[in-house]
Amino acid sequence: MAHHHHHHDSLYCSEQHYFDDEEHDHVFLEQDMLCDDSELKTLVSKEQEQEKNLSILCIDEWERREAVEWILRVNAYFSFSALTASLAVNYLHRFLFTFTMKKNQPWLTHLAAVACISLAAKMEETQVPLPLDLQVEDSKYVFEAKTIKKMEILVLSTLEWKMNPPTPLSFIDYITRRLKCFHFLNTCQSLLLSLLPDSRFIGYLPSVLATATMMHVVNNNVEPCLASEYQNQFLGILEINKAKLEECYNVILEVVSESGFNYKESKKRNFGSIIIPSSPSGVIDVSFSFDHHDSSNDSWEVVSANDSVSSTPNSINKKRPRTQEHTASFEQFKQ
The missing domain is CATH 1.10.472 (Cyclin A; domain 1)
Structure with a gap:
């Protein structure tokens, strides 16, 4: 008996053995030919625009990895979406590639990580913890809210406000x-x-x-x-x-x-x-000054540092964190 089925009919999902507890359409067909290809073209175009040799980062690899792992832990702690984590890591890598970092300043990498997860959360989440409350999960340093906001501005400026990249x-x-x-x-x-x-x-x-x-x-x-x-x-x-x-x-x-x-x-x-x-x-309380007219590393100086190890602030509440409303300024780069 002749079979007139399209060859993609063979893709009826037989993987229920693995996914039998999930409800899903078992038909895998290339049925979305009407799917708007403009979305894919836009993604590819953006990808090509931002293509850089990011494998060459002027930063200590351990510092970078530690910062990324911390971002992922914070993302899990607050049950943020996978896209929030992906965006935060994207921002961090692009920032580290563009911004000249000095050696022996590991706090700067961590501060950038805090700013990046904060910005990503503002892009994707409906409720965003306050900057101080984001510093959980064995954060090595605790930064003042004003310091984080200044770093957010530096990250935005360095990335030219391109905050919706293809990931x-x-x-x-x-x-x-x-x-x-x-x-x-x-x-x-x-x-x-x-x-x-x-x-x-x-x-x-x-x-x-x-x-x-x-x-x-x-x-x-x-x-x-x-x-x-x-x-x-x-x-x-x-x-x-x-x-x-x-x-x-x-x-x-x-x-x-x-x-x-x-x-x-x-x-x-x-x-x-x-x-x-x-x-x-353990965390170390530090604060820094920042001249927003100077985007170089030289504008970041340690004003005061408390070398004593302290615990994470008690104000942090995992289940019911204090939140801040999205500001209008973030709407302009969500496009």
Whole structure:
């Protein structure tokens, strides 16, 4: 008997063995041909505009990794979205690439991390903790609110107010909507966030990292024949460099092998609840002066420092943090 089904009918999702507790459409068809391609074109265009060799950062790698891990822990603490974490890390990397950092000033990297998660939260979250309350999860330093706000201004200026860049999550979101494979979304988000601390991924375009991440999730959750079909669809949509994709995929294999990423847990876990090694405990109270007319590192000076280790402020409340309203100034760069 002749079969007249489109070849993509073979992609009826048989992965319910892995996702039987989730409600989703089991039909994987390229049925969104009416999907507006302008969104993808915009993402690709922005990606090309911002392409820089971010793999060369003039900063101590341990400081950068520590800052990224802290951002992810704070993101989990407040149950922020995966996009908030992804944006915060994007801001941090772009800032560190552009802004000349002096050596022996680890506090500056951490201050930048605080400002970046604060800005990302203002972009994406409906409730944003006050600057002081954001400094949780073994924060090594505690900065005054006015100091954080000055750093936010410096970050905004350094990034030229381009605060809605394409991230790997932008492409993952587009693909899952285009191909109706929403059941993979949480797992892809969890895996992606677990990769961000590793500096090897900085040099890959967001579209490449997104595709490699989705391929890894698919390969670990569906049968080989279906995995191949998924991969063909991913490549057909994004048309990315296959050599770079394979290289990125192999790095993911290494990281997952070392970290022991758990797929069963990832589809149920909160976005940020990825196990990240804790930073040294204790915080140091410091305050800094900033001349907003001078964007160089020289304008940051330690005014006073209390070397005694203190506990995190008691005012911090995980479940009911004090929040601040979004200001109108942030609307102009959400476009």
